[in-house]
Amino acid sequence: MSATVHHLGRDSAPSLEPLMALVVSDMNQVNSVILDRMQSEIPLIPELAGHLIAGGGKRLRPMLTLAAAKLIDYSGYRHFKLAAAVEFIHTATLLHDDVVDGSDLRRGKTAANLIFGNPATVLVGDFLFSRSFELMVEDGSLKVLKILSHASAVIAEGEVNQLTAQRKIDTSEDRYLDIIGxxxxxxxxxxxxxxxVVAERDEEVELALDSYGRNLGIAFQLVDDAIDYSSDSETMGKDAGDDFREGKVTLPVILAYARGTEEDRKFWKDAIIGHKSSNDDLFHATELLKQTGAIDDxxxxxxxxxxxxxDALGAFPAGNARAAMTEAVEFAISRAY
Structure with a gap:
C-alpha cells in the first residue's frame, strides 16, 4: 500500500474528464439501468423523471461508486445497480428540493415543478426513492442496504435541519456544517x-473511501455556497443568488455577519428575513462578502x-483510478474560478 499523498494545486485546469474516461464503459451499464428503472405504465413518471435525469447532470455520485470499484480492483457487476440507486436517491432529493426552495432553474433548465406542478414532482421523487430501494434489495446485501438507507435518512434530516434554520441569521457555523454534512x-x-462492501474489502478500506466521499461532499457544497454569490446561472445551473433570496444562512453569510459593522449586520438581518431581496440588495450582499473575506475564507x-x-486516497496504490479521483476533488474546487 502506498502512502503517497497528492496536494491540491496544479498547473493546468483540473477536469472531470479523467474520472469520466475511467468509468465510461461502466457508466453505460449504469445509464441502462437508470433508463430501464425510471419507466412506468404511468407516462407522467418517466416524462418528469427524464426531464431531470436527462438534464445534463454530471452523474458525479454514481461515478464515485464506479471509480471506487476501479480503485480497489473490483471486477464484478453488482455496483452497476447500486450506482443507479445512488443516482435515483440524488434525483429524488433534487425534485423535492425544487418544490421546497421554489427555484426557477435546475441544471440550467426550467425546474420540473414549474412545468409539471408541485404534487407530481413530489410524487415522482417518491417513485425514484422507491426504485432505489428496489435496486438495493435486489443486490441482497444487508450492509449495503444499511449504508444507503441510513444515508437517505440523514439527507432528509439535513434538509429538515436546513429548513428550520432558514431565515435565522444566528445559525452557527457548527449547525451549518451539520446541515451540509x-x-x-x-x-x-x-x-x-x-x-x-460489494468487493468484500475490510473496514479500513470502507472507512477510507467513506472519508474520501464525505470530505469531497463537504468541499463540493462549500464551493456551491460560495459561487451562489460569485457566479452566474449558466455556470451553476441554477439562478445566481437563490440562497440569498431564500434566506439560507450559508458559511459566507455566517462569516460576513460575524465580521460586519453594526450597519452591515442590520442589512444581513433584514436580508435573511426577506426584507431585502432585490438585485441591488444581492449586489450589496456580494460586496460585503468580498470586503470581509467571507468568499475567500x-x-x-x-x-x-x-x-x-x-489524503484519504493515500492508502491506495497509485494509478489511473487514484489520479482521476484526486483530480475530481480539484475540479470540484476549481468550479469557483
Missing amino acids: AKTAALFAAASRISA TMSRARHYGQRAI
Missing part, C-alpha cells in the same frame, strides 16, 4: 463506500476538506 456529504460518502475551507479527501 447531512444533505450533501452523506450521499457522497455512501456512494464511495458501497464499492468496498469559504473557498479556503473548501480546499481544506478537499485536501482531506485527497
Whole structure:
C-alpha cells in the first residue's frame, strides 16, 4: 500500500474528464439501468423523471461508486445497480428540493415543478426513492442496504435541519456544517463506500473511501455556497443568488455577519428575513462578502476538506483510478474560478 499523498494545486485546469474516461464503459451499464428503472405504465413518471435525469447532470455520485470499484480492483457487476440507486436517491432529493426552495432553474433548465406542478414532482421523487430501494434489495446485501438507507435518512434530516434554520441569521457555523454534512456529504460518502462492501474489502478500506466521499461532499457544497454569490446561472445551473433570496444562512453569510459593522449586520438581518431581496440588495450582499473575506475564507475551507479527501486516497496504490479521483476533488474546487 502506498502512502503517497497528492496536494491540491496544479498547473493546468483540473477536469472531470479523467474520472469520466475511467468509468465510461461502466457508466453505460449504469445509464441502462437508470433508463430501464425510471419507466412506468404511468407516462407522467418517466416524462418528469427524464426531464431531470436527462438534464445534463454530471452523474458525479454514481461515478464515485464506479471509480471506487476501479480503485480497489473490483471486477464484478453488482455496483452497476447500486450506482443507479445512488443516482435515483440524488434525483429524488433534487425534485423535492425544487418544490421546497421554489427555484426557477435546475441544471440550467426550467425546474420540473414549474412545468409539471408541485404534487407530481413530489410524487415522482417518491417513485425514484422507491426504485432505489428496489435496486438495493435486489443486490441482497444487508450492509449495503444499511449504508444507503441510513444515508437517505440523514439527507432528509439535513434538509429538515436546513429548513428550520432558514431565515435565522444566528445559525452557527457548527449547525451549518451539520446541515451540509447531512444533505450533501452523506450521499457522497455512501456512494464511495458501497464499492468496498460489494468487493468484500475490510473496514479500513470502507472507512477510507467513506472519508474520501464525505470530505469531497463537504468541499463540493462549500464551493456551491460560495459561487451562489460569485457566479452566474449558466455556470451553476441554477439562478445566481437563490440562497440569498431564500434566506439560507450559508458559511459566507455566517462569516460576513460575524465580521460586519453594526450597519452591515442590520442589512444581513433584514436580508435573511426577506426584507431585502432585490438585485441591488444581492449586489450589496456580494460586496460585503468580498470586503470581509467571507468568499475567500469559504473557498479556503473548501480546499481544506478537499485536501482531506485527497489524503484519504493515500492508502491506495497509485494509478489511473487514484489520479482521476484526486483530480475530481480539484475540479470540484476549481468550479469557483
